Every structure is written in C-alpha cells, then in structure tokens.
Amino acid sequence: MSQASATLDHKDDAKKREPGGLPTLARSDGGAMAGEPVMRAVEAMPAAEQTPAETSAKTNNKRKKARVFGLGLLVVLGAIVAWYPLSDQHAPFASGASVTAQVTQIAPRVAGPVKHLLIADNAEVKAGQPLFEIDDTTFLMDVAQAQAQLDQAMNSVTSGVAAIPASEAKVAQAQVALTIAEQELDRARQMFDKGLMSQAKFNSVEANTHNARLNVEAAQADLDRVKAAASTADDDNPSIRAARAALEKAQFALAQTTVVAPADGYVTNLSLAEGQFVAAGSPALTFINPATAVVIADLRENQLRNVEPGDKAMVMFEAAPGRQFDATVESVAWGINAGRTTVNGLAQPTTDSRWFPPARKIPVRVTIDDPASLPTNVRLGSEASVLIVPEDGIIPAIARTLMGLGGMMSGFN
Numbered sequence: 001m002s003q004a005s006a007t008l009d010h011k012d013d014a015k016k017r018e019p020g021g022l023p024t025l026a027r028s029d030g031g032a033m034a035g036e037p038v039m040r041a042v043e044a045m046p047a048a049e050q051t052p053a054e055t056s057a058k059t060n061n062k063r064k065k066a067r068v069f070g071l072g073l074l075v076v077l078g079a080i081v082a083w084y085p086l087s088d089q090h091a092p093f094a095s096g097a098s099v100t101a102q103v104t105q106i107a108p109r110v111a112g113p114v115k116h117l118l119i120a121d122n123a124e125v126k127a128g129q130p131l132f133e134i135d136d137t138t139f140l141m142d143v144a145q146a147q148a149q150l151d152q153a154m155n156s157v158t159s160g161v162a163a164i165p166a167s168e169a170k171v172a173q174a175q176v177a178l179t180i181a182e183q184e185l186d187r188a189r190q191m192f193d194k195g196l197m198s199q200a201k202f203n204s205v206e207a208n209t210h211n212a213r214l215n216v217e218a219a220q221a222d223l224d225r226v227k228a229a230a231s232t233a234d235d236d237n238p239s240i241r242a243a244r245a246a247l248e249k250a251q252f253a254l255a256q257t258t259v260v261a262p263a264d265g266y267v268t269n270l271s272l273a274e275g276q277f278v279a280a281g282s283p284a285l286t287f288i289n290p291a292t293a294v295v296i297a298d299l300r301e302n303q304l305r306n307v308e309p310g311d312k313a314m315v316m317f318e319a320a321p322g323r324q325f326d327a328t329v330e331s332v333a334w335g336i337n338a339g340r341t342t343v344n345g346l347a348q349p350t351t352d353s354r355w356f357p358p359a360r361k362i363p364v365r366v367t368i369d370d371p372a373s374l375p376t377n378v379r380l381g382s383e384a385s386v387l388i389v390p391e392d393g394i395i396p397a398i399a400r401t402l403m404g405l406g407g408m409m410s411g412f413n
Helices: 002-015 038-044 052-090 137-162 164-193 199-229 238-255 394-410
Strands: 093-106 112-117 123-125 130-134 258-260 265-268 285-300 312-317 320-332 361-368 383-389
Touching: 052 394, 137 238, 164 199, 285 383, 312 361, 312 394, 320 394, 361 383, 383 394
Parallel strands: none
Antiparallel strands: 093 285, 093 383, 112 130, 123 265, 130 258, 265 285, 285 361, 312 320, 312 383, 320 361
C-alpha cells in the first residue's frame, strides 16, 4: 500500500512539471497560474553571491583610483600656478603683438599739377624710382631767367674790366694836373714873398692846387670802384656768386618736379591722380619702408625683470602658423602714458574702483634676424606672438614647445 501511495505521489509530482522538466510553483491563491516556470524566479536571483572580502577589495580599488586622480589634479593645478611666475621671469611671452615699420608721407618740395602718375597702388618700388611728375613749364621758365641773369652779370664783369684802363688814365691826368698846380704854387709863393704878387692872386693859385689834389683822390676812388666791380668772373665776384646761386636754385626746383622713392619699399593707399594739384610740403602718397620693420609686443611690468636689449627672442605670426622666426630684442620703451590728466592746473586723481586693476604693459621692440625669411603675407600690422628667451633652460624649452603648439592651433582660426 505504501508503495502504491508513493507511486501516486510520484505521478502527481510529474504532472506538476513542465515539458522541459522544470517544476512549477503553485500560487498562494490556488489560481490557474500556479504552474509558472521556476526559471523566471531563477533569472531574477543574482548569479553569484559576493563575499565581503571581494566587496572590500573593489571598494579599496575605487578609493585608490580616486586618490590618484585627485593627486594628479592637484599636481596639474600646482604646475599651472607655478608656471606663470616662472615663465614670466625666464621666458616672457606676449600675444597680440603687431608688425610696424616706418611709414612716410611723401610730399613734393614744389607745387603744381600732377603731369604723370608713374606707379600703381600697392606697387613695389626701388630707391630713386620716379613716382610721379609735376608740370615743369614754369620751372623751365625760372631756369631760363636765372641763366639770363648770370649771363648779364658776366657781361657786367667783362665791361667793367674794359673800363679799368680808362679809369687809370683819368687818375694819371689828375696827377699831372696836380703836379702842374703844385709847381705854380711854388712860383706864386716865391713871388708873393718878394711882394711881386698880390694876396688875392696867391690865394687863387693855392685854391687851384687844392682842387687838383681833390681831383686825384676822386679819380683814384673811381678806379678802385671799377676794379672792385670788374674782378675776375669766378666765385670771388659777388655778382657772379648771386647769379649762379639763383640759377642753381631754379635748377633744383626743376629737378624736384619728379618725385622719387626714398628707399626700397611699397606705395600703399594711393589716391593721387593725374591733373590733381599738389602743394609743396603736403602729403601726396604713403610709402612703407620694409627694411625698418619691427615687432612691437606689450609685456607686463613683472615680465621685464630679466629682459634686456640684445636678448634672443622667438616670433610667430598668424600669417605663418607653426613657424618660429629667430629675433632679437632691440629696445624696451622707457615710458608710457599713465593716463593721469590735469584739470585747471591740478592733477586729476584716478577714478578706477576695481579690486584688481589691469596690469600696465610696456612696449618692447623686437627685430627679425633674417627679414628675408618672412613670408610675403606678413604685412604691416600683422598679428604676432613674441617669446623672449633671456637664458637657456628647461622653462624656455617648455615655453617654446607650448608656443609651437599654440601656433599650430592658430592655423585653424
């Protein structure tokens, strides 16, 4: 009997299994869904229970990673904070620098209408190359007039030389008349002493002698005047010097009707046109001398502690990303405008109320060692970055590397 009961229980148990062989669970309410597979309950259960030792090891690993990350972050922040004062002292850097050069406003030395315009805007010119010509009609007339005045002065000198013999003859005649008058005076004095001549007659003879002496002096003075006016036709003659100076002045003015380039460079922002009247000394066009090009960088005052003229420098241009050009510090400005004004003769105090006023910057002039190596697209006003390297070391090396990376990134602007 017991065997039969066990067999029935075994059959009942088999009925409660799914076709896959999994037992079913009966709901507590005895409903029709009492046969759901046990697999769902198994899937909901964790795959394996973790031991306390494993949980503690994972927690320690996470804490170590967080500690390393925090320590690395502190090191990076510390390095950044320390980099600024160290780089300012050993490798000053300034962005926003600009290229500048001598810009000349070319003005004619004579006035007149423009006859020929010989260059175009943004043209490259050589030293002495004609830029434009002014109408020279009146200047040619001035030269001709000055030449005529010089010829007239030369003729006056020549005629004066020819008049010297006549003046000398007059002097000789006056001297002969004086000799005769003096002889008559001697005879009249002898006769007057013997009582053979009246006082009136003696006074008349004496007066004639005095007049003859005055005539000699007058003739001699006229001779000296003629000789002074009739000197040789060279620079010792005042008339010749004055006439020749007037001619040279007129010729110089004529030469100035052609305006030439003062040096090798470029003409830019040209607005001059043929027929336009230009005044003497008034700017007519703009000339840039590239040989005087320098880079001016504004450095903070605390960056100038080790900067001296002659220090090495590196320059990078926005127009040439990634390229570094060797340069030299030319000079450091001795002063800037502090912005302090005067009102009614009294100094005006500053009204800046900011907690951290901006640092004042001093201009530093930097020259490129090899200007010919600059690309053609580096122009006046181009933006640049300047790194000054007053000494060798790891900090300048790092600064140059950072500058190179920054220059490569600037190529994406």
